[in-house]
Amino acid sequence: MGSMRRINILVLIALMLSLTCASVKATVSYDDKAFIINGKRRILISGSIHYPRSTPEMWPDLIQKAKDGGLDVIQTYVFWNGHEPSPGKYNFEGRFDLVKFIKLAQQAGLYVHLRIGPFVCAEWNFGGFPVWLKYVPGIEFRTDNQPFKVAMQGFVEKIVNMMKSEKLFEPQGGPIIMSQIENEYGPVEWEIGAPGKAYSAWVAKMAVGLDTGVPWIMCKQETAPDPIIDTCNGFYCEGFRPNKPYKPKMWTEVWTGWYTQFGGPIPHRPAEDLAFSVARFVQNNGSFFNYYMYHGGTNFGRTASGLFIATSYDYDAPLDEYGLPHETKWAHLRDLHKAIKQSEAALASSYPIVTWPGKNQEIKSGDCSAFLSNFDPTYSSKLTFQNVQYNLPPWSISILPDCKTEVYNTARISSKGSKAKMIGVDGGLSWQSYNEETPSADDSDTLTMQGLWEQINVTRDNSDYLWYLTQVNIGSNEGFLKSGKWPLLTVMSAGHSLHVFINGQLSGTVYGSLDNTKLTYNGNVNLRAGVNKISLLSVAVGLPNVGLHFERWNTGVLGPITLKGVNEGTRDLTKQTWSYKVGLKGESLKLDTITGSSSIEWVKGSLLAQKQPLTWYKTTFNAPEGNDPLALDMLSMGKGEIWINGESIGRHWPGYIAKGSCGGCNYAGTFTEKKCQTDCGQPSQRWYHIPRSWVKPSGNLLVVFEEWGGDPTKISLARRTA
């Protein structure tokens, strides 16, 4: 077996070494079997950590834990809307300090895979596109459209030039060994045809022309033009073949779990199946795989999207939302990586030799490491290889790096890491409240227009909240005033959530879901003779992050709005005069800050508002001892947003109870995102991450805006510990 081949490989390596000696510059290249970095043939192990989903103070530890977990590469997207919130005004500070993040990976001795996109999807607001991009005249996203191409090229060049000037590409001595342009464009190209093909060709040429010195990839795009490498994303990718025989087989997203949506249960992926899928990929010529996510983290502020995506982006990743090892997944994968590394030389230089001792059993060996497989989801199996018998659990792979010693089986978890948990912090919080007022159409600071306007067009996403305000005149001869049969108000909205106030009183709340963002309010409303004030608070839960021409999707109250059961039958309110007010009063007063919150009168004690809609709460607290990450238990609250010392830790929505099926979970057999869910009938998200670095030793300002009404006295702090 393979001795000729081994000689060839030795010759090849010698050749490479002489090449690299001749030139001072390092090189990144590849063949169909491996990446070749500085002359060394590599099977690369990578993991996604998105820098804005944690804090700079967390980065060194996350990166170190990734390294300890056996990773060679950190992969991240680049988040355009975080970096260019308004045209030409850039932000590379704090959580958006991309250069710092990459340099930290380099200092830890890791490589970086930079997915510039700039479309990133990622359950991130607007898929990473800035909102202003939608309002560039004539623009159409991700197609052969000049205004789009100009803006996209501008940003990609900005990032590439920044990386070059910081000497971060590998040939410059930096850690970036590859980049990505676009993202999962294949399905879009397939759908839109010719303009999609033209755009792909342009994108590829534009990227390659930037001359980074490292390979570009396009994921989920079979048509990726040379020299760009097409790659696979999914729960399993062993069957994937790149579009040319000389390209390496890459898996850019090994899904370690799945995202949580408000209203959905919490998805999990068993470590045994995750390890099994990776081992299968590696034994089938795989040369690069990347865990999506290795650390999912938190959708701070209003960065969550995909609509109805939860604030936690834990993803059931090997490092949990708080940055602690998610055991025993983290350790089980670390052990897998050790076994792969021991087999690396053989894997990177020889094609597997496949034998099938039985229907569901497979042996793959190179010179010389062996992967023994049992694909049977129910039965364990005895397998004989080179005269030795091995016992394999169902749905598992054993790795023998030297063809003799079984060092790892994907279904046998040997490490006993301890599970992280929440520990309540003693001492209650003392709250004060402030009622957000309900504006009306005759307020002076509103915008008056004819008919109903699309929400984002008015808010430009500066707030989740938009008030739609109008008045309805009821004559004293209306029949319902005598019969007491209140008329039926119907409000149709494109999403995502809606509160209906009649003369300042809440009449009802409706909300959509990820599967159906549209909603309809139907309610019999108590109107009186004379002028009645109708105030609709329409609430967005992020902008769409994916879908064909998602820039055209609408949000907000677009009608029709009707009043049924008046003397004339049905009155249509859709086309009448409406007034608009962007955001909440508390937002414009900046109640989340020390100065803003001291500018108004709060109430406390027996006057504290409880179970009242549209209420602001504030308190101060001292930091719990130690360095553990912190969380807020929001079980007693409904929906809104939370700030610590002026930093938004995200939207809370524990009032949204998880619907779905939460059966048992067998690791064996094909995994799908709905297979292993928990917390049905519970809030989709109860705990909200407070990064330790956002907390001072004492006097921390905690502000909560509550839409639905809740009991703040039951909010409590917890420490996350292993």
Ligand SMILES: *[C@@H]1O[C@H](CO)[C@@H](O)[C@H](O)[C@H]1NC(C)=O
């Ligand atoms: C590995 O790649 C070689 C060369 O392309 C191919 O002949 C072989 O079938 C591949 N093996 C597997 C298991 O994918």
Ligand SMILES: *[C@@H]1O[C@H](CO)[C@@H](O)[C@H](O)[C@H]1NC(C)=O
């Ligand atoms: C968006 O706003 C512009 C004015 O700024 C207006 O002309 C247009 O009709 C609005 N579109 C929608 C869908 O509301």
